Amino acid sequence: MGKFELSHRPYTFPATFRLRINTMSSSTLSSISVAHPNLADANGVAPHGQTITSEPLLRVRNLCKYFPIKSKGIISRVIGKVKAVDNASFDLYPGETLGLVGESGSGKTTCARTILRALSPTSGTAHFRAKDPSAPGGHRVVDLATLPDRDLKPLRTQMQMIFQDPYSSLNPRMTVGDIISEPLLIHNIGTPAERKDKVVAILRKVGLKPEHMNRYPHAFSGGQRQRIGIARALIMRPSLVVADEAVSALDVSVQAQVINLLMDLQQEFNLTYIFVAHNLSVVRHICNRVAVMYAGRIVELAETEELFSNPRHPYTQGLMAAEPNIDPDIPMQFALAGEVADTGNLPPGCAFHPRCPKKFAPCDKQEPVLQKVAPSGCQASCHLLTPPAGS
């Protein structure tokens, strides 16, 4: 089946996954999070008998991360909270790339970090389908949000992160070999000789040379450093990789190389990416699906092509119109006035309404819910698309 399509678009994710997403609806989703912690039992979403690959690698439900705002003075009281991530729910399928986009302060990085438990979530669940040879089927589903630290550590080999800044994310006092082999050391994997072999192999995979092992990061260009960061993330053979603005700091010509590398490695190692980025043209190129975040919430979630050809949420529309086009004959539009809402002091109703060019009666009173708005499975949270009852 998908063969024809794959030969043309080698990186797109097989059509079967897409069908799975399409059958989801938000009402079933919200019930799962509480009633069915076991993914395999999730009614109507991932029924038994499905092929293993169509089960999500990660199922995030109602994930929240609030930071306390404390009063000044000796006795600091909590006087409020910053809702950095509020009620994020999405599925991530094996082999796909999910883009998280939004302005700074929209919570996209916090969301990714909370999933990896670099930050502890305030509430919500993040069920991860972990590789476990001892479990039946070779997999077991764990909730990353509530897992104790001691159980989390072995799982960290399966979830890795690529950082934005190739300069500050590498220790200048460690050689490249030490940097890349450190994860192996921490998890006590292999003998020194085996570790060295692994480093050599992964260096080749990311387009560097084995002799680079004994050099220090300062000897490398930005693009090469990012390759080192990628090698460090991939040496544990993770299944989930969070790329947090992984190509944003790179020059255009080098950015294209790293994008190609990320896509090649995804195919070779069957990686699943959460791609946090603000550059929409890169997101459009690399992602299968995209979640648009605003003020800590997902406001629209759709397949990439659909999102870009038919953005439904006014915020998504504004974001896309603001992207400067490389064709001087297609003028940029200045649709969005104002700035991102303060997540410590959100406006009532829809957080976007003070900037929204299409706001109407219910927008400043009632908060919209992320729900399916098209047969294709596109989800959005906007009163315009799903008018609330009684208005």
Added chain:
Amino acid sequence: MPTATLPASTSTVQAPSGAVSPCALRIENLKTHFMTDDGAIPAVDGVSLSLSRGKVLAIVGESGCGKSVTSYSILRLIRPPGQIVDGSIMYYPGDGTRPIDIAKLNEKSDDLYRVRGGYISMIFQEPMTALSPVHTVGNQISEAILLHQKLTPAQAREKAIEMLRKVGIPGAERRIDQYPHEMSGGMRQRVVIAMALVCDPDILIADEPTTALDVTIQAQILKLIKDLQASRGTSVVFITHDLGVVAQIAHDVAVMYLGRVVENGSVRQVLKSALHPYTQALLKSIPSLGTRGARLPAIRGSVPSLTNIPPGCPFHPRCEHAVRGRCDVGGPPALRTFTGNRKAACVRIEEIHPTVRELTAAEVAAADTLAAEVTAAPAGRHNH
């Protein structure tokens, strides 16, 4: 006015729009080197550019190409070990008075102080570091006014409030007494723009003014610069690495690579039918609608270090059109002028683009003399 007849007669050589814009700034063979223990690092090595009055010239390139050093050189903001070792930076004042060679001005001369912040001012990339954290934004804007204009502090404050309003800061009367940390990134950048424009400069240099901002805020700031530029007739040098921004704001573009200009022309010429292989490759490596899911045609290798510039054409190791024996020998290729009065520095332009022809020395000279005559004439501000 003698210049009134010139535009029509030169329209074929200059811009297709028909009007010849006089020159506001002309950089000739600028060389800014950094003297280190390992020898001179040629950050800018023979840059020639001209900025037409009332137009936006974008200088675009990857990191290390010398675009920022060029802009800092214009204001003589290069600090040791860096120094301007050669070339001229001619500034042609809008009031028609005699041109000033900024590169030759004494470090302490009154002329340089008048140029810096008065005739020519600058918007910096990082609005947090460009503003002092211990002074209110009002004091910082007033400082520029008091230095360059004969006004009382109270009048300067009035003017500062008016300027803040013009750059779209709501509640300017209240905001003027705030410190930069009380503002968002977009607001701070507006303050920096207000500071740069408050003395009504002839030329504005914007060094990556939107790079640190979100795309929606970037759109707002670009619109602001565009509107202010159009309404005041300011000439703008806009430094950026984002070709999308170039397309949206600039009239003319200079593409730089390793301290040299490799291509120069109008925004449509350069972005829609690039001559130089580097510009072409750069444009191709940007993800677009057609490339989705496929491999991007990336430029191989990375930008070489300035201490180790390849012989011949500096771009040849990464160029897909490079030919052994021609591209990798001798010095860097000269910036030649081609049909349509566009410039590119590549020995193989005619082979890559069969329809393009190099202008003869006489044709180039004719175009240059006409431009020089126009600029030398005390014509005042044409575009007002």
